[in-house]
Amino acid sequence: MSNKVLVIGESRDGELRNVSFEAIAAAKKINAxxxxxxxxxxxxxxxxxxxxxxxxxxxxxxxxxxxLTTYTSEGYxxxxxxxxxxxxxxxxxxxxxxxxKDLTPKLASKLGSGLVxxxxxIDVDDDKAVFTRPIYSGKAFEKKIVTDGIAFFTIRPNxxxxxxxxxxxxxxxxxxxxxxxxxxxxxxDVVRKASEGVDLSEANxxxxxxxxxxxxxxxxxxxxxxxxxxxxxxxxxxxxxxxxCDYSLQIGQTGKVVTPDLYIAVGISGAIQHLAGMSNxxxxxxxxxxxxxxxxxxxDYGLVGxxxxxxxxxxxxxxxxxxxxx
Amino acid sequence: MGADxxxxxxxxxxxxxxxxxxxxxxxEAYFEGKExxxxxxxxxxxxxxxxxxxxxxxxxLGIPYVTTITDLKIEGENVTIEKDVEGVVEIVETSLPLLxxxxxxxxxxxxxxxxxxxxxxxxxxxxxxxxxxxLDEDDVAAKTKTxxxxxxxxxxxxxxxxxxxxxxxxxxxxxxxxxEKVL
Ligand SMILES: Cc1cc2nc3c(=O)[nH]c(=O)nc-3n(C[C@H](O)[C@H](O)[C@H](O)COP(=O)(O)OP(=O)(O)OC[C@H]3O[C@@H](n4cnc5c(N)ncnc54)[C@H](O)[C@@H]3O)c2cc1C
Numbered sequence: 001m002s003n004k005v006l007v008i009g010e011s012r013d014g015e016l017r018n019v020s021f022e023a024i025a026a027a028k029k030i031n032a033x034x035x036x037x038x039x040x041x042x043x044x045x046x047x048x049x050x051x052x053x054x055x056x057x058x059x060x061x062x063x064x065x066x067x068l069t070t071y072t073s074e075g076y077x078x079x080x081x082x083x084x085x086x087x088x089x090x091x092x093x094x095x096x097x098x099x100x101k102d103l104t105p106k107l108a109s110k111l112g113s114g115l116v117x118x119x120x121x122i123d124v125d126d127d128k129a130v131f132t133r134p135i136y137s138g139k140a141f142e143k144k145i146v147t148d149g150i151a152f153f154t155i156r157p158n159x160x161x162x163x164x165x166x167x168x169x170x171x172x173x174x175x176x177x178x179x180x181x182x183x184x185x186x187x188x189d190v191v192r193k194a195s196e197g198v199d200l201s202e203a204n205x206x207x208x209x210x211x212x213x214x215x216x217x218x219x220x221x222x223x224x225x226x227x228x229x230x231x232x233x234x235x236x237x238x239x240x241x242x243x244x245c246d247y248s249l250q251i252g253q254t255g256k257v258v259t260p261d262l263y264i265a266v267g268i269s270g271a272i273q274h275l276a277g278m279s280n281x282x283x284x285x286x287x288x289x290x291x292x293x294x295x296x297x298x299x300d301y302g303l304v305g306x307x308x309x310x311x312x313x314x315x316x317x318x319x320x321x322x323x324x325x326x
Numbered sequence: 327m328g329a330d331x332x333x334x335x336x337x338x339x340x341x342x343x344x345x346x347x348x349x350x351x352x353x354e355a356y357f358e359g360k361e362x363x364x365x366x367x368x369x370x371x372x373x374x375x376x377x378x379x380x381x382x383x384x385x386x387l388g389i390p391y392v393t394t395i396t397d398l399k400i401e402g403e404n405v406t407i408e409k410d411v412e413g414v415v416e417i418v419e420t421s422l423p424l425l426x427x428x429x430x431x432x433x434x435x436x437x438x439x440x441x442x443x444x445x446x447x448x449x450x451x452x453x454x455x456x457x458x459x460x461l462d463e464d465d466v467a468a469k470t471k472t473x474x475x476x477x478x479x480x481x482x483x484x485x486x487x488x489x490x491x492x493x494x495x496x497x498x499x500x501x502x503x504x505x506e507k508v509l
Contacts, residue, residue, distance in 0.1 A: 070416075073381065074390060098411045102393045105346070105381035114347065114469030117376040130473065136373055140477055148469035184390040188406075189417040201412060205508070229509070247396075247431055248413035253372065254430040256412070262508040283506045284484075285498065291486070301501060302486040303494045313495045321499060321509065 005032035005091040005151070008080060009039045009052055010099050016048050018202050019095030019155065021055040021162035026093050026155050028163065029122040030129040034058050036087055040079045042069040049173030056163040059172040061087070067180040070187040071099050075180050077106050082178040084111065091129070091151035097201065100154045113149025120159040120259075120280070129153075137253050137276030157201050158259040159280075198232035200249070205231035205262045208251055208278070211238035212267020212288065212307055219244050221308075222266060225315045228322065234258065234278075236268045252277035267307045270295030287311065327438050333452045340456050345468040346378035352466055353379070354386040355459035362423060369394045369427040377427070384425035392418050394429040 005027040009020040016039075027035045037052035037060035039045045049060035063079040080103065084092070092107070094100040096118045108115035120141075121132035129151045131144050146152060200206065207226040209219055219233070226233045234256070235249040251258055253276040263281035268274060270286070270293060278284070279298050286299035287307050296302045303310055335352055337344065357365070365384075370377040377393070384391035396415070397408035400422070407418040410429050438446070456466065487494040503509045 098394070101377050102381065105378035106385050108347075108378070109350070109382045109385035112469075114345065115376075115378060116470055117378060135375065135475070137375070138478075140475055142472045142476075143474040144470050144472050146469065147471045148467070185392055185418055185420040187416050188419050191415040191417070192413070199412070246413075248410070248415075262502065262506070280478075283502070283508055285502075286484075296484060296486065298481065299484040300482075300506075301498055302484055303491075303498060304486060305491050305494065309491050310495060313492055314498070317495050317499045318509070321503065 002034065003030070003032050003091070004034045004036065004087065004089045005030065005093060006036050006038055006084065006087060006089040007052070007057060008092065008094040008100075008103075009037055009048065010095055010097060011039070011041060011048055012199075014043075014048075016051055017095065017097070017157075017199075018162060019097060019100075019157040020052065021165075022157065022160045023093040023095055023155055024052065024056040025163045026119070026122055026153075026160050027091065028056060029124070029160070030091055030151055031124055031127075032091065036061060036089065038080065038083050039063075040068050040076050042066055045175070046173055053169050053171040053173070054165050054167060056166075056169070057171065059174070062173060062175045063178050063180075064175060065178060065180040067183055070190065071102075072183055072185050072187060073102050073106050074183045074185060076103050077110070078180050079178045080107055081110055083176060086176070089150060092153075094154050096154035096156045104152065104154050108149070108152055111149060111152070113152050114146040115149075116144045116146060116153040118257075119153045119155050122160065134280070137272065138257075138279050139276075156257065156259065158204075198226075198230065200232045200234055200251070200256050201258060203232035203258070203260050205229045205264075206234045206251075206258055206260045206278075206281075207231050207264045207266065208234035208236065208249075208268060209239050209244065209266045210236035210268030210274075211242055211244075212269075213239060213244055214267075216244050218308075221311045221315070225264075225311055225318070228315055228318045229262075231260075231262075231264075236271070236274050238268070238271075250277075265295050265299070266311060268295055269293050270298060327436060327442070329449070331450050331452070333454060335454045335456070335459070337456060340463060341466065343468050343471065344466065345470045346374075346376050346382060347469045348466045349379045350382035350386060352456060352459065352461065353383050355456075355461050356454070357383070357387055364400070364422060365389075365425040367425065367427045369429050380425060380427040387423075387425070389423045389425055390420055391425040391427070392420065393427045395426045396429050396431040398426065398432065 037057035039062045045062040116131040119131040234251040253273040286295040367380040409416045
């Protein structure tokens with residue numbers, strides 16, 4: 001039985017996001033024998049198509065149109081559906097990102113298919129893809145299958161490793177014309193709020209601050225630490241509510257869900273709503289002056305003490321380490 | 327909290343298992359012919375956390391949708407929205423009818439006031455079952471199935487590092503580099 005799986009790529013500033021490569025690896029995991037990458041956007045998309053092939057796609061279909069310059073569910077929906085109708089895939093994978101969350105339920109409805117969102121692990125049992133996903137804010141997990149429709153799922157970034165990039169791979173990148181029309185939602189403006197730098201949801205290391213950081217200025221020392229680590233800065237809602245930082249940094253139930261290799265929680269008490277966004281991080285370090293704080297129950301390593309003393313020390317120590325490694 | 331009317335669509339007796347498709351289909355049947363100008367929904371449920379119902383419902387009703395909104399202004403038919411997109415705020419212009427899903431920050435919910443609670447007792451609460459919506463089980467049968475639910479393996483108790491701040495920091499860096507290999 002052939003098993004053709006479409007991977008809908010997602011780019012930012014003209015480059016594919018890492019989660020798109022992870023999605024290719026996910027397609028492999030459900031035993032795809034043909035992986036077709038899909039790149040939607042405006043202008044020349046050839047290079048992005050080639051990139052998907054290097055990461056394991058067999059061929060790529062691109063759809064370029066001025067109405068696809070910024071994402072809208074209607075524009076991307078029309079373009080993606082046109083490709084899906086051409087290809088009649090047995091499965092579709094996309095990242096569980098802002099765009100993936102917005103677009104895939106629409107496509108699944110159009111296709112009359114089930115959809116499993118936010119998958120962190122994939123098995124195949126008797127030719128059937130079995131998807132593991134967190135429920136109850138990460139306190140439990142469920143295994144799900146699609147019973148009606150195709151194997152349609154989105155993957156949580158940073159959980160399924162991308163395949164090694166292989167420069168020797170080649171495949172066709174073809175472009176498809178789609179008349180993308182009749183868009184009722186128009187993006188008038190895009191305001192960047194988070195400081196430039198490492199993308200939270202895909203960061204390997206996150207330094208997150210809470211109300212214990214006490215001020216906007218207090219966050220400066222977190223940025224310095226993040227800088228030497230090549231990390232992104234995140235925050236608890238406590239810190240966002242107190243206006244030490246922007247809400248776009250919030251991690252947790254109502255913020256972002258992250259799974260970095262290393263999560264450093266600074267002055268965060270570890271409320272259940274915060275844990276919902278980070279408890280699956282691979283290594284968790286907590287810095288808190290209260291040894292009874294709940295964050296120590298999820299932390300792999302705890303430092304009990306004053307963050308204003310510890311964080312600058314940690315920054316210096318890592319600087320020293322990076323220097324000696326040169 | 328301010329609603330003039332509430333409707334409970336009770337599926338307890340009819341459905342054993344449902345998914346986002348089931349919920350969206352039932353809501354579609356309810357909204358059919360109602361010509362709602364604006365449908366507001368949550369962006370994601372705390373339990374299942376799929377975030378599919380809003381977009382699916384809009385799709386079935388054939389109206390546009392905008393998810394994870396943090397601001398909403400309506401002037402006549404014209405709607406201006408701020409949408410939260412991973413650290414970026416998009417200003418979206420669209421028109422009614424429309425479905426939106428709400429993200430934290432959109433509004434502060436008011437607390438129910440005592441007079442409000444008294445008044446609520448007189449407001450109509452309609453109760454429906456899927457029969458009343460001309461649906462039967464097959465129309466809304468789930469398209470996914472949960473085959474297992476389990477708890478994550480208990481995390482080993484973490485280690486609290488000993489010593490003064492500088493000793494703790496040195497030990498941490500050494501662990502992160504040599505044992506965990508994350509630096
Ligand atoms: C529906 C709902 C959704 C929510 N969603 C989220 C969410 O998405 N994300 C989220 O984070 N929260 C969320 N919350 C809020 C959550 O319940 C907590 O209120 C919040 O996480 C607390 O933030 P905090 O840990 O920074 O603050 P606090 O609980 O005040 O903790 C501050 C910590 O800093 C420590 N500290 C203070 N000074 C120092 C110092 N000098 N050195 C070292 N440590 C110090 C203290 O010991 C304390 O542990 C939500 C709540 C609700 C009701």
